[in-house]
Amino acid sequence: MISNSLSNNFSEINVIIDGANIVRSTIQLKWHKRNVLTTPTYFLHVNTTFQIPYSCLDDSVCMDKIQTDLEQTPLHELNLYTESGFVRIAVEKPTVKGLKSSVDKPNRIGLIIGIVMTVLSVIVLAGVIGFFLVRECSKKKLDKQFQGDFNLPIARRHLKKTKHNYGRNVLSYELDPYTASHSSYVDTIKQWMGSLDPRVEIKTTEIVQNQDKFKHFRQQIEIVESRMNQLIYQPDFKGETNLEERHKVLQRLESLYKEVKSNRKANIIRVWHGTDANLLPQLLGEGFASLGILDDGWFGKGIYFSSSAEYASRYCWEKADPCLLMCYVLILNPFPVTTNDAPFDVKPRQFSFYGRGNYHTHQCHYIPVAPVSTKESNMDFRPPPNGTDNAIYDELVIFDSAFILPQVVVHLKPIPPLSLEETYATDVPPKKILKDLNQHCCLDIQSQFDSVSRNNQPEMNMIRLSAVKRNNGNDDDYRD
CATH class of the missing domain: 3.90.228.10 (Phosphoenolpyruvate Carboxykinase; domain 3)
Incomplete structure (x- = not known):
C-alpha cells in the first residue's frame, strides 16, 4: 500500500499540476413552503500527475503492483501552497498511466546494435583502406616491371x-x-x-x-x-x-x-x-x-x-x-x-x-x-x-x-612561302647554297648572281630566291 501521505512537500513524490479550474455547485433549500434558499458552493478541481518512485525489475510486474497498491489506498489529501495561502485538496482514486525509469538504464539491445554497427564500420573502413593500399602496392609493383621511355615523363x-x-x-x-x-x-x-x-x-x-x-x-x-x-x-x-x-x-x-x-x-x-x-x-x-x-x-x-x-x-x-x-x-x-x-x-x-x-x-x-x-x-x-x-x-x-x-x-x-623576292647577302658560294636548297625537293629556285663590281672592289655574292609551291604530279603516293 501507499502509506505515505501525498504532498508536494514529500521528497519522494513529485506532483505535476496539469490544470486547475473552479466549479460552482448550487444547493437549493426550502424555506417555509414558498420560499427557496439557494446556496452556491465552489470547488477547486486540480488535474495532477504523481511521480512516485518504485523499485521493480520487470515493467509488467511493477504495473500490477502499483495498480494493486492504488486500489488499496484510501483517499488522501494534497497540500498545495499558493499565493493565497495553504490549500488542502482531497485526492480522488488515481490510476496508473505509465512507467518511466527514474534512473537511466542502459539499452542493452541498442548498445549491442551500436557496438555491432561500430565494428562493421571499422571492418568496412579497414577493407576499403586495405583495398586501396593493395591496389596501390600492386600498381607500384606492376610499374616496376614496366620501366622505360614509354612511361609518362611527368x-x-x-x-x-x-x-x-x-x-x-x-x-x-x-x-x-x-x-x-x-x-x-x-x-x-x-x-x-x-x-x-x-x-x-x-x-x-x-x-x-x-x-x-x-x-x-x-x-x-x-x-x-x-x-x-x-x-x-x-x-x-x-x-x-x-x-x-x-x-x-x-x-x-x-x-x-x-x-x-x-x-x-x-x-x-x-x-x-x-x-x-x-x-x-x-x-x-x-x-x-x-x-x-x-x-x-x-x-x-x-x-x-x-x-x-x-x-x-x-x-x-x-x-x-x-x-x-x-x-x-x-x-x-x-x-x-x-x-x-x-x-x-x-x-x-x-x-x-x-x-x-x-x-x-x-x-x-x-x-x-x-x-x-x-x-x-x-x-x-x-x-x-x-x-x-x-x-x-x-x-x-x-x-x-x-x-x-x-x-x-x-x-x-x-612557314609562309617566299611570295616576294628576297635578297640575302652571304659569303658562301652561291652554287653551294643552291645545291643545298635544291635538296629540299619542293622549292623552285631562281637565282641571279651579281658579279664583282667593275671597280674591282670585293663585294658579297648576292642571291635572289623565289620559292613557289611544288606541284607533285605523282598521284600514286597516298601514304598518311
Missing part, C-alpha cells in the same frame, strides 16, 4: 583535359619550353626529332595518354615477349632474294631498338606519324584502327611511321592543322623490304606488297628508302638499288594498332 596528376578535346579517355599536358621543369624534356624531344621539313616549324608540344591504351600496350609487351622464342615468329627468309641486303635492313632496324630505354625484352622503337590534328581524337581515343586504312599503301596496307620526324613531316605539312605524333611501337618478326620488292623502274602498283597485308607471320614491314631522283617532284621514295647504306630515311608499316602507343603530339605551323 606525373599523371598533371594531365588534364585541354582545349583540343581528344576524347573522354585522353588526357594531355602542354609543355612550356620556357619553364625550367619542362625545358629539359622539350629539348629531349627536339633531339629525337632532329630537323624538320623546311616548310614547317614547331608551334606547341604536348604529352598525351589514353590510360586504357597504355594498359593494353603493356599487356601487348608481355604477349610479344611470350612469342619471341616461338618458332613461328622467327625470321625465315628461305626462298627470298637478296638475303645479304635484307640482313642489313634488319641491322638498321635493330640499331633503333637501342635508342629506347626499357627493362623489357621486347623490342620497342620510337617513330613519328604525320597527320592532321583534326584526326587526333580518333587516333588517340580509339586507336589507329578506328580510321581504317586510308590507302592501299606502297609497302603494305597498314599504318605508316618513320623514325625520321623530318620525313614524317613531309606527309602532313599541307594539312589544315599539321602535327606529328610520336609513338612507341612494338616490333616482332619484322620483314625487311629491299629494292627487289620495290624496284626503281616500275610503277608502285607493281610492288610486291602494294595494297597487301602483312607478309606471312611478319608483324610489320621495315623499308629503308631514298629518293628516286633529285628532280623537283621528289616524293617518290623507295629502297635504294645501290644498297641500304644509301637510304636517307625509313618507313615502318604496322598492321595491328595494339602495338602502337602515342605519347607526344608536336603541333606544327607552316
Whole structure:
C-alpha cells in the first residue's frame, strides 16, 4: 500500500499540476413552503500527475503492483501552497498511466546494435583502406616491371583535359619550353626529332595518354615477349632474294631498338606519324584502327611511321592543322623490304606488297628508302638499288594498332612561302647554297648572281630566291 501521505512537500513524490479550474455547485433549500434558499458552493478541481518512485525489475510486474497498491489506498489529501495561502485538496482514486525509469538504464539491445554497427564500420573502413593500399602496392609493383621511355615523363596528376578535346579517355599536358621543369624534356624531344621539313616549324608540344591504351600496350609487351622464342615468329627468309641486303635492313632496324630505354625484352622503337590534328581524337581515343586504312599503301596496307620526324613531316605539312605524333611501337618478326620488292623502274602498283597485308607471320614491314631522283617532284621514295647504306630515311608499316602507343603530339605551323623576292647577302658560294636548297625537293629556285663590281672592289655574292609551291604530279603516293 501507499502509506505515505501525498504532498508536494514529500521528497519522494513529485506532483505535476496539469490544470486547475473552479466549479460552482448550487444547493437549493426550502424555506417555509414558498420560499427557496439557494446556496452556491465552489470547488477547486486540480488535474495532477504523481511521480512516485518504485523499485521493480520487470515493467509488467511493477504495473500490477502499483495498480494493486492504488486500489488499496484510501483517499488522501494534497497540500498545495499558493499565493493565497495553504490549500488542502482531497485526492480522488488515481490510476496508473505509465512507467518511466527514474534512473537511466542502459539499452542493452541498442548498445549491442551500436557496438555491432561500430565494428562493421571499422571492418568496412579497414577493407576499403586495405583495398586501396593493395591496389596501390600492386600498381607500384606492376610499374616496376614496366620501366622505360614509354612511361609518362611527368606525373599523371598533371594531365588534364585541354582545349583540343581528344576524347573522354585522353588526357594531355602542354609543355612550356620556357619553364625550367619542362625545358629539359622539350629539348629531349627536339633531339629525337632532329630537323624538320623546311616548310614547317614547331608551334606547341604536348604529352598525351589514353590510360586504357597504355594498359593494353603493356599487356601487348608481355604477349610479344611470350612469342619471341616461338618458332613461328622467327625470321625465315628461305626462298627470298637478296638475303645479304635484307640482313642489313634488319641491322638498321635493330640499331633503333637501342635508342629506347626499357627493362623489357621486347623490342620497342620510337617513330613519328604525320597527320592532321583534326584526326587526333580518333587516333588517340580509339586507336589507329578506328580510321581504317586510308590507302592501299606502297609497302603494305597498314599504318605508316618513320623514325625520321623530318620525313614524317613531309606527309602532313599541307594539312589544315599539321602535327606529328610520336609513338612507341612494338616490333616482332619484322620483314625487311629491299629494292627487289620495290624496284626503281616500275610503277608502285607493281610492288610486291602494294595494297597487301602483312607478309606471312611478319608483324610489320621495315623499308629503308631514298629518293628516286633529285628532280623537283621528289616524293617518290623507295629502297635504294645501290644498297641500304644509301637510304636517307625509313618507313615502318604496322598492321595491328595494339602495338602502337602515342605519347607526344608536336603541333606544327607552316612557314609562309617566299611570295616576294628576297635578297640575302652571304659569303658562301652561291652554287653551294643552291645545291643545298635544291635538296629540299619542293622549292623552285631562281637565282641571279651579281658579279664583282667593275671597280674591282670585293663585294658579297648576292642571291635572289623565289620559292613557289611544288606541284607533285605523282598521284600514286597516298601514304598518311
